[in-house]
Amino acid sequence: MDLPSPRGFRVVGARAPRADARDKVFGLLRYADDLALGGMLHAKVVRATRPSARIRKIDAARAGALPGVRCVLTARDVPHNVLFSDVPGQTTQVGPLRARTQVLADDVVRYLGEAVALVAAETEEAAEEATRLVAVEYEDLPGVFEPEAAMRPEAPQLEPTGNVISRWKVRQGDVEAGFREADVVVAHTYRTGLIDHAFIEPEAGVGWLDENGVVTLRVATQVIEHFRDVANVLGLPHSRVRIIAPYIGGGFGGKEDVTVEVFLGLLVWKTRRPVRLCYSREESILSPTKRHPFIMKYRHGARRDGTLVALEVELISDAGAYAYLSPLTLLYAMVHAAGPYRIPHVRIDGVSVLTNNPPTSAFRGFGSAQPAFAYESQMDELARALGLDPLELRERNYLRKGERLASGQALETAVLLPETARRAWAALGPPGPPSGLGKRVGRGLASALTSYGRIVWLHDWSSAWVELQMDGTVLIRTGVPDIGGGQAAALVQIAAELLGVAQEDIAIHIGDSALTPLAGTTTATRQLYMSGSAVHKAAAELRATLVLQAAELFQVSPEAIELADGTARVRDNPGRASSFKELAAACARSHRPRSAFAVYQAPAGQVMDFETGQGKVFPDFTFGTQAAEVEVDEDTGEVQVRRVAACYDVGRAINRNSVEGQIEGGVAMGLGYALLEEDQVAGGVTLTPNLMTYLIPTALDVPDVTAIVLESGEGMGPWGARGIGEPAIVPTAPAIANAVRDAVGVRVTRLPITPERLWRARQESGAR
Amino acid sequence: MRTIELTLNGQRTRVAVEPHETLLWVLRHRLAATEVKSGCERGDCGACAVILDGKAVNSCLALAVQAEAKSVVTVRGLGSPEAPHPLQAAFIELGAAQCGICIPGMLVTLYAFLRDTPRAGRAEIREAIGGNLCRCTGYQKIVDAAESAARRLLAQGTDGARRT
Numbered sequence: 001m002d003l004p005s006p007r008g009f010r011v012v013g014a015r016a017p018r019a020d021a022r023d024k025v026f027g028l029l030r031y032a033d034d035l036a037l038g039g040m041l042h043a044k045v046v047r048a049t050r051p052s053a054r055i056r057k058i059d060a061a062r063a064g065a066l067p068g069v070r071c072v073l074t075a076r077d078v079p080h081n082v083l084f085s086d087v088p089g090q091t092t093q094v095g096p097l098r099a100r101t102q103v104l105a106d107d108v109v110r111y112l113g114e115a116v117a118l119v120a121a122e123t124e125e126a127a128e129e130a131t132r133l134v135a136v137e138y139e140d141l142p143g144v145f146e147p148e149a150a151m152r153p154e155a156p157q158l159e160p161t162g163n164v165i166s167r168w169k170v171r172q173g174d175v176e177a178g179f180r181e182a183d184v185v186v187a188h189t190y191r192t193g194l195i196d197h198a199f200i201e202p203e204a205g206v207g208w209l210d211e212n213g214v215v216t217l218r219v220a221t222q223v224i225e226h227f228r229d230v231a232n233v234l235g236l237p238h239s240r241v242r243i244i245a246p247y248i249g250g251g252f253g254g255k256e257d258v259t260v261e262v263f264l265g266l267l268v269w270k271t272r273r274p275v276r277l278c279y280s281r282e283e284s285i286l287s288p289t290k291r292h293p294f295i296m297k298y299r300h301g302a303r304r305d306g307t308l309v310a311l312e313v314e315l316i317s318d319a320g321a322y323a324y325l326s327p328l329t330l331l332y333a334m335v336h337a338a339g340p341y342r343i344p345h346v347r348i349d350g351v352s353v354l355t356n357n358p359p360t361s362a363f364r365g366f367g368s369a370q371p372a373f374a375y376e377s378q379m380d381e382l383a384r385a386l387g388l389d390p391l392e393l394r395e396r397n398y399l400r401k402g403e404r405l406a407s408g409q410a411l412e413t414a415v416l417l418p419e420t421a422r423r424a425w426a427a428l429g430p431p432g433p434p435s436g437l438g439k440r441v442g443r444g445l446a447s448a449l450t451s452y453g454r455i456v457w458l459h460d461w462s463s464a465w466v467e468l469q470m471d472g473t474v475l476i477r478t479g480v481p482d483i484g485g486g487q488a489a490a491l492v493q494i495a496a497e498l499l500g501v502a503q504e505d506i507a508i509h510i511g512d513s514a515l516t517p518l519a520g521t522t523t524a525t526r527q528l529y530m531s532g533s534a535v536h537k538a539a540a541e542l543r544a545t546l547v548l549q550a551a552e553l554f555q556v557s558p559e560a561i562e563l564a565d566g567t568a569r570v571r572d573n574p575g576r577a578s579s580f581k582e583l584a585a586a587c588a589r590s591h592r593p594r595s596a597f598a599v600y601q602a603p604a605g606q607v608m609d610f611e612t613g614q615g616k617v618f619p620d621f622t623f624g625t626q627a628a629e630v631e632v633d634e635d636t637g638e639v640q641v642r643r644v645a646a647c648y649d650v651g652r653a654i655n656r657n658s659v660e661g662q663i664e665g666g667v668a669m670g671l672g673y674a675l676l677e678e679d680q681v682a683g684g685v686t687l688t689p690n691l692m693t694y695l696i697p698t699a700l701d702v703p704d705v706t707a708i709v710l711e712s713g714e715g716m717g718p719w720g721a722r723g724i725g726e727p728a729i730v731p732t733a734p735a736i737a738n739a740v741r742d743a744v745g746v747r748v749t750r751l752p753i754t755p756e757r758l759w760r761a762r763q764e765s766g767a768r
Numbered sequence: 769m770r771t772i773e774l775t776l777n778g779q780r781t782r783v784a785v786e787p788h789e790t791l792l793w794v795l796r797h798r799l800a801a802t803e804v805k806s807g808c809e810r811g812d813c814g815a816c817a818v819i820l821d822g823k824a825v826n827s828c829l830a831l832a833v834q835a836e837a838k839s840v841v842t843v844r845g846l847g848s849p850e851a852p853h854p855l856q857a858a859f860i861e862l863g864a865a866q867c868g869i870c871i872p873g874m875l876v877t878l879y880a881f882l883r884d885t886p887r888a889g890r891a892e893i894r895e896a897i898g899g900n901l902c903r904c905t906g907y908q909k910i911v912d913a914a915e916s917a918a919r920r921l922l923a924q925g926t927d928g929a930r931r932t
Contacts, residue, residue, distance in 0.1 A: 017860045024868030025856040027803025027843040031869060034802035199903050200807040200815050201869040249805075249869030250903050281808040484867025484904050657863030661905055665866065668906030691812035691901065699894040699907040 003540055004497050006652070006711075006719060010564075011496045015657045016503060018489035020247055020482065031249050032220035033204035037274035040206065041070055042124040043267050044277075046117035046134045047286065048109035051321075051356040051684025052143030052156070055105060055116065055136060063119060063133035068126035071271050072134065073118040075106030078266060079235040083258055085324050085361075099165070099323030101359075103233055103262050108141065110158055110321035111356055112684050113286030120267045120275055143356035143684050147295065147318040150353045158321065158354040165319055166327035168334045170348040170613030172406045178310025178345025182301025186381045190298065190374040191750040193678035194318070195291035195363060196284075198696045201249020203287070204278035207264035210242070214514070217264050218244040222251045222481050223521040224513040226258050230265035241265060245511030251483035252669070253362030256523050257289050257324050282689040289324050290679060291363035292317040292352075294333070294370040300378050306388050306396045308343045311406070315350040315371070317360070324361035326352045332367030332451065335617050338406040339375035340417055340449040341397040346406035348613065356684045362523060364669065365729045368450045373751060376446035376734030380741060390738070391421055394447055408614035411621070413651075414712035420625040420647040421447055427645035427706045428627050438634045441642070444738025445627040446731035451618035452525035452723030453716060456605035462530040463517035466495055466538040467595035468546065470588075472566060472581030474501050476508040479519040480531045485725050486658035487527045491535045493654055494718050498539040499546070500563030501580065517597065525723030528654065529619070529716050530600060536718040538598035545596070546580075549587050553578055602716075620716045622727040624648035626667065630739040637759035639675055639740055641701070644732070647708035651715025651722035662724045663707040670732020672697045675752050772836040776801065777845030785832040792816045794832035795842070803844050803872050807901070814900035817873035818842050824880040826899075843872035846879055846929050853928045854920040855879060858913035866904035874900045878914050883927040888918060 004010070023029040060072040075081050085099040105116050117134050121127035144150040150163040157163055179185065205219025215230065224243040231241040248255060260277045267275040279287060294317050301310035315333055319326035330352045337348050363369075383390040398417040404410050425445055434441050454460035464478035476495055482488040488508050496503045509516055519531045543563060550568035551558040554576050562571050569577035578586070587594045608615030626646040630639050646663050653659045676695040680687040688694040715722030733751055741747050746761045769784045776799060785794050792809070795801040795818070807815035809828045816827045819841035820834075847853035855875055858864070865871045874897060881896040882888060888896070893914045894907070902910065921928050 015863065018863070018865075021860050021863065021865040021868065022849065024865045024871050025843070025859045025875065026847065026849055026852070027872050028849075029868060030802065031805075033806070034796075036797070036800070036802075197903075199867070199869075200805070200813055200901060201867070202807070248867060250867045252903070278806075281810070281812075484869075486866070657909070661863055661866055661909060664906035664908045665904045666906075669903070690810060691808050692810070696901060696903060698899075698901065699897045699911065702907050704890075704908055704911075705906060 006713065009497060011493050011503065012654055012719060013656060016493055016655050018486055019492065020489060029247055031201055032218060032246055033278045035206045035218060037206060037208055040274040040276050041120040041122060041271060042127045043118060043120045043263065043275050044127040044131045045115050045263060045283065046119065046131045048105065048112055048114040048116055050109065050138055050140060051112040052110060052141045053138035054108050054141055056139050057137040058117060059135040060117060063130040066126060066130050066133060068122040069119060069130045070122065071120040071267060072130065073266055073270065075102065075104040078103050078233060080233050081106060083229055083233065083262065085257060099327065101322045111358055112686065113358065118263055118267055120271055145355055145357055145684055147316050147353040147355055150355045163354040164351055165323045165354055166330055166352045168331055168350045168613060169611065170334050170346060170407050173345035175310050175312055175345045175347040179301045181303065181309045183304040184382065184385045185299060185301045186378055186385055187299040188378065188381065188749050190296040190377060192294050192370045192373055193751050194293045194358065194681060195673060195677050196679050196694055197252040197254030197363060198691065198694065199250025199252060199254060202279040202281060202284040203255065203259040205260045205264050206274060206276045207268040208274040209268055209272055214240055214242050215265050215268050216242045216244065217261055218246060219261055219264065220248050220255055221245050221261060222255045222483055222523055224479055224481060224511055225518065225521065226261045227513045229258055230262050233262050234265055234269050242514040245481035248481060248483040251522065252364045253366060253523065254289065256362040256521065281691060285679065285689045285694060286686055288359040289361035290358050292319065292326065292329060292360040292370065296371060296374040298374045298378050300382055302382055302386060304386065306386055306393045308341055308397045310345040311338055311343045313337050313348040317352045318357055319352045319354050320357045320359035321354065322359045324359050326360060329361065329367040333371050334613060335405065335407045336368040336449065337371040337375065339372065340399050340447055340623060342399050342403055343406060357681055358679065358686065365450065365726050369673065369730050372446065372448045372730045373734045373737065376731065377737055377747065377749065380444065380738045381747065390445065391425055394421060407617065409616045409618065413620055413714035414649060415623055416649040416710055416712055417447055417623050417625065419710060420623060420649060421445060423708050424625040424627040424645045424647040427708060428629055428643060431629065432642065434631060440632050440634060440743040441629065442632065442739045442743025443627065443629045444735050444742050445625055446734035446738060447625040448730040449621040449623050450727035450730050451621050453529050453602060453619035454524050454526055455617055456603065456619055457607045459604050460520060460526065460530060460602040461599055462519040462534040463597065463599045464519065464531060464534040464538045465517050465595060465597045466535065466542050468542060468580060468584050470584050472579055472584060474499055474506040476506065476535060477516045478531055478535060479511060479513060479516040480527055481511040481522045483522050485662060486655055487522060490528055490654045490658060491531060494532055494535050495539040498536065498543050501566050505566055525726040528721055529723055530602065532718045532721060534598050534600035537600055538596040541596035541598060545592055546583055549583055549590065549592055550578055553586055620722065622648060622650065622722045622724060624727055624731060626731040626735040628735040628739045630736060630743055632740060632743045634744065637755035639753060639758065641671055641703050641736060643703050645706040645708065647710065648724060648727060649710040649712050649722065650724050651717065652711050652713055652719045653709050654721055656709065659709055659724055660707040663728045664705045666728020667705045667732050668697050668702045670729045671702055671736065673751060674733035674736040678752050772833060774835045774837065775839040777841055787833055789832045790828055791830040791832045791835050792827040795827060801842055803842050805869050805872055814877065815870050815873045817877050817900065819876050819880055824877045841876065843875050846875060853879065854917040855914065858917040862909050862913045862916065864905065864909040864913040870900060870902040874910060879929065882918050882921055886918065886922050890915060
């Protein structure tokens with residue numbers, strides 16, 4: 001029996017309206033903080049008011065005595081006061097990838113905002129008041145706030161093993177020999193900022209003890225597998241903790257590490273009452289985690305004709321006060337650092353360093369966004385040094401299918417980089433004139449590769465259950481958290497395509513660690529690939545059962561049966577049809593299961609060689625190019641982005657609206673990264689604790705984006721789909737930086753390109 | 769505590785409030801109007817916007833007592849699945865809601881804006897939602913949907929709302 005294929009798609013590829021969007025626009029969807037339970041307590045977190053200090057004493061007596069306060073917890077009340085930042089389901093133990101933090105600080109605090117105590121009270125006001133009454137006596141300790149300073153032996157050491165928490169290497173060829181072949185060498189140091197996820201929904205959740213004594217937490221999270229972390233902290237079997245992820249109001253990696261889960265679990269367990277915890281915006285900005293600032297020293301060598309011959313890179317990432325996923329982010333950066341280019345001689349060294357700054361971890365474009373700013377700025381500078389067109393230089397060096405990254409991984413699927421670059425560039429159209437005097441217009445482009453799916457030696461898997469219900473409708477169960485990208489709706493489309501049922505007749509239960517089969521995290525741009533494949537597998541199995549049942553019913557061969565419009569019918573004989581409701585009853589009569597459970601296991605690989613950094617690390621990559629046109633005000637240094645065109649090979653677009661939505665949203669976030677956003681931290685103190693000082697792009701900052709979608713059909717997901725969530729943000733900042741360079745002739749090597757930085761750079765270069 | 773009376777989405781409602789409580793807090797926690805979202809509590813993000821006596825306001829910056837004897841319209845007052853407002857229909861159709869947390873504030877802001885400026889173009893629509901932050905969509909499909917709804921509203925000659 002043939003499965004649906006691209007030629008005959010009914011649902012896949014459509015601009016299908018999403019069921020979750022319907023609930024969202026009518027105000028019917030209940031997010032994590034939209035649930036109120038009888039007898040619910042309100043919780044608050046007491047946070048450290050200094051970046052590096054010893055806790056001499058915590059006196060919670062006055063807080064505990066405040067009317068309405070039901071519970072105050074400090075480190076000594078936490079059964080197992082430790083959290084490990086494992087990759088959920090991680091199978092391969094790689095020492096540096098195992099990071100630990102405390103739930104509540106017990107001896108020292110390492111950053112301003114670190115959690116010290118928890119309070120739960122009858123009202124939010126009483127809880128707030130109680131946080132002010134928890135008296136914490138600190139003794140200030142020396143701190144270190146720059147990663148380069150933190151690497152020196154005399155620096156204060158945050159861990160007994162030192163501040164350097166990971167070092168990775170990539171070695172290919174002979175880099176010295178490579179540079180001897182070079183006619184031109186371009187070297188610059190690039191820096192990127194500390195970035196807040198700034199989802200509009202802060203970290204939040206409500207927890208309760210259910211009728212079976214299970215600690216149940218309904219929280220905004222990308223990872224329902226954190227039920228294990230909560231259980232470990234409480235010293236309970238894993239089955240005694242349940243995490244439910246309702247639809248999430250934005251994730252971007254900021255709801256990947258544990259946020260409110262363990263705090264809620266502790267308070268529910270201690271008080272036996274329902275508890276609500278919702279971070280304020282300030283708390284959201286002060287609490288972990290953020291995007292790593294990187295220092296990136298790049299040196300490229302090329303021949304006169306533009307052929308790249310050598311690359312030397314040094315990456316330094318500021319991990320902040322705790323490791324979280326920093327070693328992993330750095331590892332990603334290592335593999336992406338050379339960009340999508342063929343370079344025979346490469347040496348990359350990366351180091352991640354603890355400081356007393358806010359902890360950094362996952363953020364959309366996990367370790368691939370920072371290096372892209374550097375390597376794509378470098379490509380433009382090389383083009384200038386060689387007198388070549390930037391597009392031409394790139395085309396000469398783009399990797400092709402079958403070739404290998406500097407880290408040795410072969411590109412096994414389509415690499416349509418030249419097409420993405422030409423089409424994005426062409427889509428900018430004819431250049432527009434400046435809008436007035438003292439304005440200059442410039443254009444730039446940037447290409448990138450971004451991995452999707454988890455590291456191959458972590459043995460990723462997902463699972464899903466698909467069922468034909470007795471009323472003829474279909475139900476999907478899978479533990480996917482939907483963070484707004486249309487994760488659930490895409491799974492419905494996949495099942496609809498395979499089963500010949502309208503999307504309206506498919507319901508989906510997602511994100512419940514007790515009642516939906518685990519699907520792994522909504523991170524690493526992996527859900528369409530992994531859970532899409534699991535749903536595809538389960539739906540295909542169910543389809544086969546239904547076809548057999550219908551064949552039996554009509555006494556024909558299975559090949560003669562087609563499933564369409566919620567019926568099974570004999571092809572070319574519309575009179576012989578059975579509704580899915582009848583088919584469900586027939587299945588029950590014949591003892592045929594009306595459901596299928598499938599586990600999808602990603603192809604696994606060997607652990608890379610850490611001495612050389614050689615090996616296959618990722619399942620596959622998504623390739624794309626963005627082109628931007630900017631206008632710069634010469635007097636103020638202000639940059640306005642006038643248009644952006646983005647072209648990606650997404651393998652297969654399952655939902656065209658969602659694909660474009662990811663690209664448009666990625667560009668907007670990338671624009672913020674390029675021009676506006678930076679958590680300003682001085683001596684460990686965040687100076688931008690709200691959305692008036694931490695600026696994310698508004699509707700007036702973001703231009704219309706031309707999204708161009710290519711479909712090679714060669715990705716790893718259902719029908720050859722690739723992931724687009726993270727890739728969409730990666731090339732934006734370098735494309736804008738290159739456009740600014742084109743406009744005013746000055747290279748700004750630090751993000752964000754604020755008016756002040758651009759103005760200074762122009763002053764220093766003597767530009768007029 | 770003091771009891772105030774207001775009209776919430778067309779229904780006369782009495783609620784006891786503390787004088788210092790914001791309209792946002794009272795809507796979410798005393799009137800179960802959780803469709804009004806809380807994003808920053810200081811007027812920076814627009815997620816909590818509601819229509820107060822015909823004007824779009826950030827409910828985190830208004831005290832509940834200021835709503836006394838006034839009409840409050842939330843996104844639920846604009847339309848329902850059975851009778852969607854053209855803005856809501858367009859947002860679904862054109863994929864303008866991703867995570868959706870900003871959408872209730874977006875929709876009421878756009879509703880009030882298009883009622884007053886029915887012939888608004890793209891640039892004006894962008895300006896109108898300049899105070900409504902969205903982190904997912906890049907605003908493009910929101911502007912597309914608003915434009916499309918504006919055309920429909922103009923053709924209908926109404927503001928399209930169910931209960932205002």
